[in-house]
Amino acid sequence: xxxxLFLYETxxxxxxxxxxxxxFAPGERLPSxxxxxxxxxxxxxxxxxxxxxxxxxxxxxxxxxxGAYVREQLPAIGLSANLSxxxxxxxxxxxxDEILHYMEPYALSQALHLGIxxxxxxxxxxxxxxxxxxxxxxxxxxxxxxxSHPNGLPLLTRQLALRSMGHEVAxxxxxxxxxxxxxxxxELALRAVTRPGDVVAVESPTYYGSLLAxxxxxxxxxxxxxxxxxGICLYSLEQAFRRGQVKACxxxxxxxxxxxxxxxxxxxxxLVQLSSQYQVPLIENDIWGDTAYGGDTPPxxxxxxxxxxxxxxSFSKSLMPGLRLGWVAGGRFHxxxxxxxxxxxxxxxxxxQLVMARFLESGxxxxxxxxxxxxxxxxxxxxxxxxxxxxPPGTWVHPPEGGCVLWVRLPEHRDSRKLFQQALDDGIHxxxxxxxxxxxxxxxxxxxxxxxxxxPEVREKIRRLxxxxxxxx
Amino acid sequence: xxxxLFLYETxxxxxxxxxxxxxFAPGERLPSxxxxxxxxxxxxxxxxxxxxxxxxxxxxxxxxxxGAYVREQLPAIGLSANLSxxxxxxxxxxxxDEILHYMEPYALSQALHLGIxxxxxxxxxxxxxxxxxxxxxxxxxxxxxxxSHPNGLPLLTRQLALRSMGHEVAxxxxxxxxxxxxxxxxELALRAVTRPGDVVAVESPTYYGSLLAxxxxxxxxxxxxxxxxxGICLYSLEQAFRRGQVKACxxxxxxxxxxxxxxxxxxxxxLVQLSSQYQVPLIENDIWGDTAYGGDTPPxxxxxxxxxxxxxxSFSKSLMPGLRLGWVAGGRFHxxxxxxxxxxxxxxxxxxQLVMARFLESGxxxxxxxxxxxxxxxxxxxxxxxxxxxxPPGTWVHPPEGGCVLWVRLPEHRDSRKLFQQALDDGIHxxxxxxxxxxxxxxxxxxxxxxxxxxPEVREKIRRLxxxxxxxx
Numbered sequence: 042x043x044x045x046l047f048l049y050e051t052x053x054x055x056x057x058x059x060x061x062x063x064x065f066a067p068g069e070r071l072p073s074x075x076x077x078x079x080x081x082x083x084x085x086x087x088x089x090x091x092x093x094x095x096x097x098x099x100x101x102x103x104x105x106x107x108g109a110y111v112r113e114q115l116p117a118i119g120l121s122a123n124l125s126x127x128x129x130x131x132x133x134x135x136x137x138d139e140i141l142h143y144m145e146p147y148a149l150s151q152a153l154h155l156g157i158x159x160x161x162x163x164x165x166x167x168x169x170x171x172x173x174x175x176x177x178x179x180x181x182x183x184x185x186x187x188x189s190h191p192n193g194l195p196l197l198t199r200q201l202a203l204r205s206m207g208h209e210v211a212x213x214x215x216x217x218x219x220x221x222x223x224x225x226x227x228e229l230a231l232r233a234v235t236r237p238g239d240v241v242a243v244e245s246p247t248y249y250g251s252l253l254a255x256x257x258x259x260x261x262x263x264x265x266x267x268x269x270x271x272g273i274c275l276y277s278l279e280q281a282f283r284r285g286q287v288k289a290c291x292x293x294x295x296x297x298x299x300x301x302x303x304x305x306x307x308x309x310x311x312l313v314q315l316s317s318q319y320q321v322p323l324i325e326n327d328i329w330g331d332t333a334y335g336g337d338t339p340p341x342x343x344x345x346x347x348x349x350x351x352x353x354x355s356f357s358k359s360l361m362p363g364l365r366l367g368w369v370a371g372g373r374f375h376x377x378x379x380x381x382x383x384x385x386x387x388x389x390x391x392x393x394q395l396v397m398a399r400f401l402e403s404g405x406x407x408x409x410x411x412x413x414x415x416x417x418x419x420x421x422x423x424x425x426x427x428x429x430x431x432x433p434p435g436t437w438v439h440p441p442e443g444g445c446v447l448w449v450r451l452p453e454h455r456d457s458r459k460l461f462q463q464a465l466d467d468g469i470h471x472x473x474x475x476x477x478x479x480x481x482x483x484x485x486x487x488x489x490x491x492x493x494x495x496x497p498e499v500r501e502k503i504r505r506l507x508x509x510x511x512x513x514x
Numbered sequence: 515x516x517x518x519l520f521l522y523e524t525x526x527x528x529x530x531x532x533x534x535x536x537x538f539a540p541g542e543r544l545p546s547x548x549x550x551x552x553x554x555x556x557x558x559x560x561x562x563x564x565x566x567x568x569x570x571x572x573x574x575x576x577x578x579x580x581g582a583y584v585r586e587q588l589p590a591i592g593l594s595a596n597l598s599x600x601x602x603x604x605x606x607x608x609x610x611d612e613i614l615h616y617m618e619p620y621a622l623s624q625a626l627h628l629g630i631x632x633x634x635x636x637x638x639x640x641x642x643x644x645x646x647x648x649x650x651x652x653x654x655x656x657x658x659x660x661x662s663h664p665n666g667l668p669l670l671t672r673q674l675a676l677r678s679m680g681h682e683v684a685x686x687x688x689x690x691x692x693x694x695x696x697x698x699x700x701e702l703a704l705r706a707v708t709r710p711g712d713v714v715a716v717e718s719p720t721y722y723g724s725l726l727a728x729x730x731x732x733x734x735x736x737x738x739x740x741x742x743x744x745g746i747c748l749y750s751l752e753q754a755f756r757r758g759q760v761k762a763c764x765x766x767x768x769x770x771x772x773x774x775x776x777x778x779x780x781x782x783x784x785l786v787q788l789s790s791q792y793q794v795p796l797i798e799n800d801i802w803g804d805t806a807y808g809g810d811t812p813p814x815x816x817x818x819x820x821x822x823x824x825x826x827x828s829f830s831k832s833l834m835p836g837l838r839l840g841w842v843a844g845g846r847f848h849x850x851x852x853x854x855x856x857x858x859x860x861x862x863x864x865x866x867q868l869v870m871a872r873f874l875e876s877g878x879x880x881x882x883x884x885x886x887x888x889x890x891x892x893x894x895x896x897x898x899x900x901x902x903x904x905x906p907p908g909t910w911v912h913p914p915e916g917g918c919v920l921w922v923r924l925p926e927h928r929d930s931r932k933l934f935q936q937a938l939d940d941g942i943h944x945x946x947x948x949x950x951x952x953x954x955x956x957x958x959x960x961x962x963x964x965x966x967x968x969x970p971e972v973r974e975k976i977r978r979l980x981x982x983x984x985x986x987x
Binding site for chain 2: 137141144157159162165167171174175178179182183184185186187188189221222224225228232237250253254256257259357361362363364365380381383384385386387388389390391392393
């Protein structure tokens with residue numbers, strides 16, 4: 042194979058080969074990180090990355106406060122070898138046909154929707170918001186009627202800025218631009234800092250919407266290995282930055298979709314530092330951040346001393362997708378973002394802005410988040426248990442730290458794209474893992490939305506899905 | 515000059531030279547179109563285009579049902595020669611700095627806004643719409659809350675389709691995609707049918723928003739001469755199509771901005787025929803169509819038998835800009851438009867769609883249009899008289915057939931960009947003509963929005979503007 046390997050990948054291959062040869066027996070505990078580093082003459086960081094990869098590839102199991110143990114059942118060789126390599130070269134994105142195919146069933150009203158990631162409206166303060174909606178039509182008629190300021194309503198930008206008040210680097214009212222949801226924010230950011238043909242670094246796996254945006258805008262993607270607990274591999278990312286080919290990087294540090302991790306403060310800080318050091322703008326998608334079970338957690342933007350982070354967010358996941366209300370804090374790129382926004386959609390509708398400004402101001406949103414996080418945490422925990430019971434042995438699933446999706450790996454590299462079709466025939470809509478990366482990766486994963494209450498009917502469907510997975514060839 | 519001239523331009527130059535030499539005296543009636551055609555050995559069409567251009571260049575005056583007469587005062591030579599040539603070559607668009615500079619004062623609350631084109635809210639059924647807004651929050655809570663169908667709410671697309679029922683070619687519900695205003699529709703259309711570097715034909719003058727979209731998307735513009743009464747020159751357009759370089763064409767057939775004409779049915783039909791014959795998609799911007807004083811008038815889309823017209827519209831001018839509600843009927847390009855929409859903003863907010871669906875269904879919108887058209891017609895007529903009184907002799911202004919803007923030519927090639935600054939110092943915001951084309955054309959024109967009631971204060975300001983124009987060097 043002509044592909045260049047990162048150092049950690051080489052080490053990972055050596056360890057895997059040793060395990061296969063019986064150099065480490067099933068169930069045996071591997072030497073400590075310190076010992077391995079010394080043995081192989083690499084840094085502690087590289088060793089940790091190697092262990093992460095070995096774990097994801099199914100060779101070892103990491104037990105909290107105990108160490109890394111060789112798994113009893115090793116992964117099949119053929120597929121694993123294909124899946125374990127990340128390209129060092131950027132690639133054109135061409136996923137839209139596949140993704141739109143998998144999204145199509147969302148319009149089916151009868152299906153059980155485990156596909157699109159979204160908490161159910163029953164978890165939301167619908168009546169409160171509707172009262173604010175009516176109120177706006179009485180008290181702010183003129184504001185509702187007209188084009189609003191291109192930045193957004195000052196009432197709202199003030200409230201959004203206030204939310205970052207406790208951060209190391211706070212966002213000012215004037216740094217904010219209100220958008221039609223988070224996708225418009227991300228697209229504006231990409232257009233502001235990159236040109237057609239440019240390379241953008243992305244997590245792998247990552248939210249398919251980011252990949253689609255790259256495809257439509259003709260930007261190429263460089264996939265960076267991303268760990269389900271620690272996030273994007275900073276070592277690989279720095280290598281890519283150092284080569285100087287990457288013009289921007291899209292990341293999620295809080296409740297990443299689909300993995301559900303929250304990056305440590307130290308790693309967020311390091312990420313921003315890399316962005317600043319190599320002058321590569323960071324496009325931060327924080328759409329799920331408000332659903333972190335542990336409560337408010339700072340985004341990378343909170344450590345952005347040099348204005349290189351373009352922070353994108355919306356209320357579509359934490360409150361109401363129908364508002365279509367997002368926002369972007371563009372740091373040093375704000376003026377360009379504003380120009381692009383004025384040109385492509387002039388301004389954002391005032392109605393949703395008024396509603397949200399009032400909801401934030403009244404403290405209603407903060408109160409809602411406390412309840413939402415608790416509800417999602419409980420619900421996702423139950424769903425996780427159910428998946429563990431209902432799916433075939435060898436299925437892997439890790440508790441997320443927020444949101445309402447589970448990233449599930451089928452055993453023995455079974456193909457989730459086949460499961461998609463069989464599930465659909467049974468009225469269940471899931472998202473296969475393949476759409477979360479550019480290459481043919483993650484095909485044995487799937488993303489399950491468990492944002493709806495686990496009624497007996499939903500439980501039955503998830504059991505049925507597990508049964509189908511067990512029967513899958 | 516290395517620029518290639520069209521046949522009609524050559525003829526126009528010959529006639530202009532003859533007028534300058536005294537071959538036709540001031541006040542003299544020119545020979546008929548038929549006689550001129552025979553004399554110069556060109557088609558009737560070419561002669562008519564030449565006369566249009568001579569008229570726009572200030573050499574002749576066309577009197578209804580009487581003929582073309584040489585003007586008493588001929589235009590200055592230097593500037594006219596520069597202005598009268600249209601490039602045969604497409605050009606990169608680079609207008610955004612200039613346009614954003616001229617838009618900036620819109621945010622000044624104290625200024626008199628003759629810049630942005632918009633009928634005043636006092637002409638609109640604000641209370642009726644606000645009642646529908648409140649109603650939607652009670653009766654359609656769930657619809658408001660969620661992502662809606664990517665095409666838009668069926669309730670609305672049904673009503674939009676019904677509006678074309680009487681047309682030769684009607685639009686079906688499924689052909690429609692709801693957007694965030696008309697600009698999103700136009701941008702989606704451009705992205706669907708062209709690529710970076712492609713050439714797009716535009717009217718000259720045309721709405722600056724279309725030019726900005728070309729700039730941001732990296733498409734080049736080919737300006738096509740456009741007559742203030744007849745619209746885009748079909749002869750020039752066909753030449754451009756024939757050369758095979760044009761990948762799309764943006765046009766307005768009804769109440770074009772800034773010229774205000776309504777194209778004849780015959781010319782609309784011919785335009786669509788050209789588009790079909792040369793397989794060049796037509797992006798039709800019909801945002802002002804509903805304000806035609808003469809009542810409902812079919813767009814080019816009404817004659818689109820082959821699906822080559824991408825029809826864009828919104829309710830921002832005819833009702834409420836704050837709705838941010840537009841739509842596009844993409845003909846054979848619908849599926850691609852829908853994909854692009856799903857990627858860039860997922861769906862359009864349901865709230866405004868519900869409000870508008872109900873307003874259309876109840877007949878309230880049709881009733882509103884009758885009143886709006888009458889009010890605008892009256893108001894624009896009064897403003898036109900005022901401009902004729904208040905501005906210096908030699909000022910040219912033609913009654914538009916709809917909408918609320920006047921396209922005013924200052925005498926003796928005075929530069930409206932200077933007037934912009936002087937007017938702004940007096941608290942009056944206007945739009946100079948230069949932003950309505952890519953090249954340095956139309957600099958002696960300006961666009962005046964007269965969408966607000968002509969209160970004594972507004973009248974006073976317009977008189978003041980006329981005074982400034984008279985003093986302009």
